[in-house]
Amino acid sequence: MFSNKYVREMKPYPLTSHRAWEREGEEDVLKLDWNEATIAPSPTVISSIVDFLSSGRLNWYPDVNNAELLKELSYYCSIPEKYIQYFASSDSLHEYLAKCFIEVGDRVSIISPTYDNFRATVESCGAIVNYYYLDKSFNFCFENLRDYLNHENPKIVYICNPNNPTGTIYSPEDLEALAKEFINILFIVDEAYFEFAKVTCKDLVLSCGNLVICRTFSKAFALASFRVGYAIASTDIIETITKIRNPKNISTLSQIAAISALQDSAYMEEYVKQVLTAKKYFDQELSGLGLECFGNGGNFTLVKVQQELKKKLIDYLQSKNIFVRDYGHVNGMENYLRITIGTLDQMKPVLTCIAKFIKENE
Amino acid sequence: MFSNKYVREMKPYPLTSHRAWEREGEEDVLKLDWNEATIAPSPTVISSIVDFLSSGRLNWYPDVNNAELLKELSYYCSIPEKYIQYFASSDSLHEYLAKCFIEVGDRVSIISPTYDNFRATVESCGAIVNYYYLDKSFNFCFENLRDYLNHENPKIVYICNPNNPTGTIYSPEDLEALAKEFINILFIVDEAYFEFAKVTCKDLVLSCGNLVICRTFSKAFALASFRVGYAIASTDIIETITKIRNPKNISTLSQIAAISALQDSAYMEEYVKQVLTAKKYFDQELSGLGLECFGNGGNFTLVKVQQELKKKLIDYLQSKNIFVRDYGHVNGMENYLRITIGTLDQMKPVLTCIAKFIKENE
Numbered sequence: 001m002f003s004n005k006y007v008r009e010m011k012p013y014p015l016t017s018h019r020a021w022e023r024e025g026e027e028d029v030l031k032l033d034w035n036e037a038t039i040a041p042s043p044t045v046i047s048s049i050v051d052f053l054s055s056g057r058l059n060w061y062p063d064v065n066n067a068e069l070l071k072e073l074s075y076y077c078s079i080p081e082k083y084i085q086y087f088a089s090s091d092s093l094h095e096y097l098a099k100c101f102i103e104v105g106d107r108v109s110i111i112s113p114t115y116d117n118f119r120a121t122v123e124s125c126g127a128i129v130n131y132y133y134l135d136k137s138f139n140f141c142f143e144n145l146r147d148y149l150n151h152e153n154p155k156i157v158y159i160c161n162p163n164n165p166t167g168t169i170y171s172p173e174d175l176e177a178l179a180k181e182f183i184n185i186l187f188i189v190d191e192a193y194f195e196f197a198k199v200t201c202k203d204l205v206l207s208c209g210n211l212v213i214c215r216t217f218s219k220a221f222a223l224a225s226f227r228v229g230y231a232i233a234s235t236d237i238i239e240t241i242t243k244i245r246n247p248k249n250i251s252t253l254s255q256i257a258a259i260s261a262l263q264d265s266a267y268m269e270e271y272v273k274q275v276l277t278a279k280k281y282f283d284q285e286l287s288g289l290g291l292e293c294f295g296n297g298g299n300f301t302l303v304k305v306q307q308e309l310k311k312k313l314i315d316y317l318q319s320k321n322i323f324v325r326d327y328g329h330v331n332g333m334e335n336y337l338r339i340t341i342g343t344l345d346q347m348k349p350v351l352t353c354i355a356k357f358i359k360e361n362e
Numbered sequence: 363m364f365s366n367k368y369v370r371e372m373k374p375y376p377l378t379s380h381r382a383w384e385r386e387g388e389e390d391v392l393k394l395d396w397n398e399a400t401i402a403p404s405p406t407v408i409s410s411i412v413d414f415l416s417s418g419r420l421n422w423y424p425d426v427n428n429a430e431l432l433k434e435l436s437y438y439c440s441i442p443e444k445y446i447q448y449f450a451s452s453d454s455l456h457e458y459l460a461k462c463f464i465e466v467g468d469r470v471s472i473i474s475p476t477y478d479n480f481r482a483t484v485e486s487c488g489a490i491v492n493y494y495y496l497d498k499s500f501n502f503c504f505e506n507l508r509d510y511l512n513h514e515n516p517k518i519v520y521i522c523n524p525n526n527p528t529g530t531i532y533s534p535e536d537l538e539a540l541a542k543e544f545i546n547i548l549f550i551v552d553e554a555y556f557e558f559a560k561v562t563c564k565d566l567v568l569s570c571g572n573l574v575i576c577r578t579f580s581k582a583f584a585l586a587s588f589r590v591g592y593a594i595a596s597t598d599i600i601e602t603i604t605k606i607r608n609p610k611n612i613s614t615l616s617q618i619a620a621i622s623a624l625q626d627s628a629y630m631e632e633y634v635k636q637v638l639t640a641k642k643y644f645d646q647e648l649s650g651l652g653l654e655c656f657g658n659g660g661n662f663t664l665v666k667v668q669q670e671l672k673k674k675l676i677d678y679l680q681s682k683n684i685f686v687r688d689y690g691h692v693n694g695m696e697n698y699l700r701i702t703i704g705t706l707d708q709m710k711p712v713l714t715c716i717a718k719f720i721k722e723n724e
Contacts, residue, residue, distance in 0.1 A: 058408075061396055088611065092611060225420045246451075251588050251616055252587035253411075
């Protein structure tokens with residue numbers, strides 16, 4: 001009875017099953033449903049935590065202004081510290097952005113299909129959401145988007161680059177042109193998969209005050225369990241979100257994990273290389289099986305499979321301890337599933353299973 | 363330029379210095395400024411984490427519905443699971459409560475002086491804050507508060523029980539009478555220090571739909587670095603906050619730490635016993651030195667010291683690696699400081715320092 005109308009009316013972000021977690025103890029589980037890394041984080045992450053457990057102060061609140069983490073982020077991003085702030089996950093950053101910039105009734109555009117949590121986050125703040133849809137091959141037409149923005153005139157646009165789950169890549173030049181033409185629109189660009197696509201528009205924040213880049217340690221850095229993300233934006237925006245962010249809320253062990261991961265970025269780069277090799281092979285083989293694959297941007301592949309067959313395939317893979325993501329919860333995506341890409345050794349058995357399934361269901 | 367008016371105008375929650383963190387490596391630092399536990403958490407917390415580091419999946423997102431944690435919380439609180447939800451800190455719970463229940467322009471009352479983060483949280487959602495002040499001895503008059511609520515008619519009231527920093531305790535009977543008389547007001551009762559005062563109104567949630575209890579693992583359980591808190595409330599309220607809460611945001615190691623701490627609650631109870639013994643002794647000795655102390659509710663003592671002398675005392679204690687909390691940032695509290703209470707062995711040297719300082723400054 002006390003809650004806001006828009007909280008009552010919003011549809012929560014749908015979570016997939018927990019069956020992978022229930023099988024966590026089993027060695028051969030392949031969790032390919034949330035685009036997490038498929039390998040453990042750098043050994044330096046684990047040794048730094050073990051060190052802290054033996055001598056650190058677990059009973060103290062976390063450092064509220066971790067200068068070392070900011071310094072490492074600045075070095076990794078090649079951008080001065082004043083353009084960066086870290087958060088307890090990129091989801092948490094998105095929540096603070098919405099709290100800062102959205103007033104009830106504000107118009108927000110989301111380039112779709114994409115990560116559905118953008119919608120849930122802004123709806124829970126009372127925004128009115130409108131969608132700009134990529135074309136049938138999930139491509140993006142610059143002129144078309146310009147026309148849309150001119151017509152729709154939203155306060156905020158969400159762009160995921162590379163886009164999840166379609167792998168669509170937006171060039172920095174296109175994003176620069178948009179940000180500089182539409183100076184009254186705030187562009188929130190989620191670069192969760194930046195390490196895989198190696199495309200970024202982060203340097204734009206030096207000259208554009210209407211752009212926020214959101215990044216995470218949950219993908220290439222293999223730190224999803226720790227919840228750390230960061231923003232790159234103009235000093236004005238960084239100061240505003242810093243004002244309302246709760247600086248106590250990034251747990252000490254997560255801060256340590258992020259610093260260690262950044263200090264061993266070579267480990268992450270080697271993993272990314274392996275994933276890109278595996279993805280190329282995986283997509284080729286799937287095509288060979290007659291399946292249509294989309295996207296080159298991230299550690300995932302979007303696969304088109306007719307709805308009924310898709311359900312059977314997902315169940316079949318689960319019976320083999322392989323978990324993939326059904327995209328049926330998103331409008332127009334009823335015939336798609338998304339498979340996270342791991343290393344070649346991990347993806348070969350997945351291909352074998354899919355090939356067997358296809359043969360049996362021809 | 364894009365941010366909400368109320369975000370632009372709000373005053374952030376002021377954080378104390380980081381000097382204690384800078385001296386983290388030093389054995390003899392006594393951090394008595396944030397009411398954290400002064401000892402490490404239960405050894406089972408550390409061993410569970412070490413176990414997970416060797417065999418768990420740090421690269422996976424955290425469990426989004428930790429049945430074991432809910433079960434342990436339910437057992438610890440003696441209340442069915444459906445009345446409980448856990449969050450990435452009690453501060454995070456407060457942020458979700460504000461997001462759920464506050465619309466721009468809503469009137470919110472805070473019983474003061476208290477934890478200033480309540481104000482920062484609701485102001486950042488556009489609430490108009492009004493204060494009900496405890497009397498000069500920080501006592502609370504039931505009839506007086508009733509009159510205030512009848513006159514002010516807020517949508518939400520924040521009560522910290524026992525109150526930080528005054529130690530004021532509200533009886534469950536008084537809170538029940540208020541909740542049942544003012545059925546259109548939502549009472550948010552923060553029980554961060556419940557383990558020390560052993561006073562709770564949690565059973566009220568079975569019959570009252572206008573009450574939320576907020577608790578934390580950061581005080582008696584010694585898990586401040588991990589950020590875990592939980593709500594106890596009617597099923598209606600639990601369902602609403604569950605809908606907008608991000609269930610991925612409680613880090614895996616924090617979930618493990620909370621479960622282990624609950625499974626060894628005897629460790630926490632022994633620490634609480636030590637703190638209560640130390641507090642009795644500490645307050646008596648301070649009174650013997652001519653200092654006025656307030657509050658019996660938590661692991662802290664509020665001490666009255668004239669403003670100029672207070673600054674000198676805080677600096678003197680810092681020079682001895684003892685950190686206490688200046689309350690000068692809160693209106694009307696210019697002559698107060700708050701000292702967290704640890705064990706008797708930890709508090710005796712603090713008394714020695716204060717006695718020496720008082721003698722030298724007579």
